[in-house]
Amino acid sequence: MKEIIENVKLVENAPLEEPDRQYYFMEKAKEYVAKMSEELGRPLVAVIQTFGCQMNARDSEKLLGILEKIGYVEGTDEETADFVIYNTCTVRENANLRVYGRLGQLGAMKKKNPHKMIALCGCMMQEPEVVEKLKKSYCFVDLIFGTHNIYKFAELLTSAMQSDRTVIDIWKDTDKIVEDLPVERKYPFKSGVNIMFGCNNFCSYCIVPYVRGRERSRDPKAIIREIERLVADGVVEVMLLGQNVNSYGKNLEEPMTFAQLLQEIEKIEGLERIRFMTSHPKDLSDELIEVMSKSKKICKHLHLPVQSGSSRILKLMNRHYDKEQYLALAEKIRKAVPDISLTTDIIVGFPGETEEDFQETLDVVRKVRYDSAFTFIYSKRTGTPAAVMKDQISEDVVKDRFNRLLHEVQTISAEQCAIHEGTVQTVLVECVNEHDNHLMTGRMSNNLLVHFPGDESLIGQLVDVHLDECKGFYYMGRLENH
Ligand code: 5AD
Ligand code: SF4
Numbered sequence: 001m002k003e004i005i006e007n008v009k010l011v012e013n014a015p016l017e018e019p020d021r022q023y024y025f026m027e028k029a030k031e032y033v034a035k036m037s038e039e040l041g042r043p044l045v046a047v048i049q050t051f052g053c054q055m056n057a058r059d060s061e062k063l064l065g066i067l068e069k070i071g072y073v074e075g076t077d078e079e080t081a082d083f084v085i086y087n088t089c090t091v092r093e094n095a096n097l098r099v100y101g102r103l104g105q106l107g108a109m110k111k112k113n114p115h116k117m118i119a120l121c122g123c124m125m126q127e128p129e130v131v132e133k134l135k136k137s138y139c140f141v142d143l144i145f146g147t148h149n150i151y152k153f154a155e156l157l158t159s160a161m162q163s164d165r166t167v168i169d170i171w172k173d174t175d176k177i178v179e180d181l182p183v184e185r186k187y188p189f190k191s192g193v194n195i196m197f198g199c200n201n202f203c204s205y206c207i208v209p210y211v212r213g214r215e216r217s218r219d220p221k222a223i224i225r226e227i228e229r230l231v232a233d234g235v236v237e238v239m240l241l242g243q244n245v246n247s248y249g250k251n252l253e254e255p256m257t258f259a260q261l262l263q264e265i266e267k268i269e270g271l272e273r274i275r276f277m278t279s280h281p282k283d284l285s286d287e288l289i290e291v292m293s294k295s296k297k298i299c300k301h302l303h304l305p306v307q308s309g310s311s312r313i314l315k316l317m318n319r320h321y322d323k324e325q326y327l328a329l330a331e332k333i334r335k336a337v338p339d340i341s342l343t344t345d346i347i348v349g350f351p352g353e354t355e356e357d358f359q360e361t362l363d364v365v366r367k368v369r370y371d372s373a374f375t376f377i378y379s380k381r382t383g384t385p386a387a388v389m390k391d392q393i394s395e396d397v398v399k400d401r402f403n404r405l406l407h408e409v410q411t412i413s414a415e416q417c418a419i420h421e422g423t424v425q426t427v428l429v430e431c432v433n434e435h436d437n438h439l440m441t442g443r444m445s446n447n448l449l450v451h452f453p454g455d456e457s458l459i460g461q462l463v464d465v466h467l468d469e470c471k472g473f474y475y476m477g478r479l480e481n482h
Contacts, residue, residue: 018151018178025154026069026182032161033071036082036115044082045075051099052089054277055212055241056122058192059150060087063121065182066154074184079109083117085143088124090207092379096124100138107140117160119143121150125170126211129382139166146170147212151178173213179222189460190237190273190428191230195223195261199243201280203307204318204389205350207381208243217249220261227268236462237273237428238265245276246283259287266297272462273428273445277303281329282320293336301371301447302333305345309364310357313350316389323360330368341371341416341446348405349378349398351389358401365408371416371446372473373409377402417448418470424480425450427465429458450475 014024037044046067050060063085064074078084084106089095099120110116118141124130125146134141143160145152148171160167177197185191198213199206227238240262242248248258258276265274274297281304292298308314311322321329333340346361365373377398380387427442433451434441440454442465451474452465464480 014155018176019181022066022151022154022178022181025158026066028158029070029154029161032158037071043073044071045077045080046072046083046085047075047078047081048085048087049078049102050087051095052087052091052123054192054239055194055243056087056089057186058194058241059122059147061183061185061192062150062181063087063153064184066157068184069182070154070157078106082115083119085119085121088120088122090122090124090127090130090211090381092376093381094379096130099124103138103141107138110140117142119145119157119160121145121147121153123147123208123211127207127383131168131170135166135168141166144168144170148172148174148176151176151181175214175216177216177218177222179218179226185235187430188234190239190430191235192239192241193223193226193230194218194242195240195245195258195276196242196248200247201244202318202385204316204385205347205378205381207384210383212243215244215247215251217252219252220249220256220264223261224264224268227265227271231268231270234460236271236460237275238271240265240274240276242276243278244280244283246279246285246288257285257287259285259291262288262291262295262298266295272297274298275301275447279304281306281326284329284333286332289333289336292333292340299445299447300337300339301341301343301445302337303343303345304330304333306361306364306368307345307347308350308353308357309361310353311360313353313357313360316352316386317347317350318385323364327364327367339446341448342368343447344368344370344373346373346375346405346409347378348375348401349393351378351386351393352391353378353393353401358405362405362408365405365412369412369416370409371448372413375402375405375409414470414472417473417475420444420446420448420467420475421470422467424464424466426462429454429461429463431459432456448474450477452477452479454479 015021033044048060048063050056075081088099106118125144145156156169196217198215199209200215202209245258249256306326309323425444427444429440429442431441433439439451440458441449441451450465465477466480467475467477469476
């Protein structure tokens with residue numbers, strides 16, 4: 001059984017300032033990787049598995065940036081990889097269960113190949129019970145760290161490489177934001193950009209505020225600088241990321257609004273498209289709606305999670321808006337930005353949800369006519385207020401409601417999608433179609449996908465495509481003027 005070192009601080013001649021300190025450890029780790037790779041007569045391979053949301057996807061790009069910097073090459077096969085890291089999610093219980101299942105398999109692989117290193121990070125690691133369970137039952141794991149100290153990855157990895165004990169470093173919270181670490185983007189032409197971290201909303205069902213900590217906005221100058229660099233490196237579309245982007249800038253030394261930030265980003269020459277997520281309805285300002293209506297670069301898409309259509313449930317959820325306010329907001333947005341696509345998140349089976357409450361949710365779906373909706377079965381998260389609420393709903397009832405909701409959502413989104421048939425839309429060409437390599441796949445401003453004949457040289461370009469036929473939630477089309 002491995003011993004455990006917790007809350008690591010390597011005592012070395014390392015610089016104390018960040019990010020210099022991390023670059024120092026990258027050099028150290030690089031020596032280890034080079035040595036191992038010489039012994040094995042091949043490059044070392046690292047695999048990152050990302051669970052959960054776009055924030056985690058962006059974090060994984062940062063992890064990969066560091067791994068590549070120290071000499072690993074990215075792979076996909078966990079069995080043969082020298083280093084495997086799971087970037088975990090804990091927003092719903094089944095995300096955790098999947099990690100434990102796969103971790104069991106990783107343990108068996110490590111038995112066959114003892115030099116394999118296994119690391120775990122992300123939201124799930126911020127839960128003390130999880131770390132306890134890992135210490136007890138998954139002692140083959142080499143490195144465990146959380147969401148607040150991800151910037152210390154190089155340092156932690158170095159100590160895991162130097163030791164045969166399990167290195168564990170979890171912070172409860174932080175106010176620190178470290179800039180200018182390496183990143184390896186998945187797509188050359190588009191990128192996520194964090195604008196804020198954490199969440200202060202404490203929706204009663206949600207574990208995010210407990211595992212991602214308090215809201216912190218990045219300095220606007222650092223955001224602009226990052227986007228300018230991305231654009232110089234070929235990026236044409238950015239996705240601004242935060243748990244609640246509408247409250248961006250409130251806690252900055254010189255406060256600024258999200259709408260103001262968007263206007264600054266819009267000025268960046270060479271940047272063609274701006275997306276953002278997620279918006280909380282309670283904080284969505286008229287100023288933002290106006291900026292969206294005038295902008296040439298902000299995409300015609302707004303993800304506006306409603307969670308429930310029942311004012312009574314929304315109150316229990318601690319969402320700070322009711323059904324009428326939400327509907328009024330959706331209408332105001334549609335009026336100001338007529339061709340906007342509205343998408344949402346909906347939870348069914350929140351404690352105490354009655355059939356009447358559920359009907360209110362269906363009513364909102366019918367009234368707003370979402371272009372698409374992510375539907376979730378309520379998952380009890382220990383430590384959240386909802387977990388101890390009375391009247392947890394039985395599985396049968398929830399499943400039945402979930403199916404009815406899904407049917408409604410899918411019918412409406414197919415109708416919404418079809419509205420655009422016969423029009424010409426500008427799309428960003430993203431990839432070769434997975435099923436037919438004569439087709440390319442592009443994304444419209446409103447986030448819908450269209451497949452059309454073309455070749456790989458188009459990837460990363462904005463082209464005009466005629467939408468020939470709607471296939472439910474995507475289109476078949478052809479290049480205009482080709
Ligand atoms: N159960 C089910 N869905 C949840 N979400 C957040 N917490 C839970 C939970 N405990 C959903 C919300 C949120 C999305 C990211 O995940 O709909 O908007
Ligand atoms: Fe969770 Fe609510 Fe924060 Fe979203 S706004 S991360 S649902 S607490």
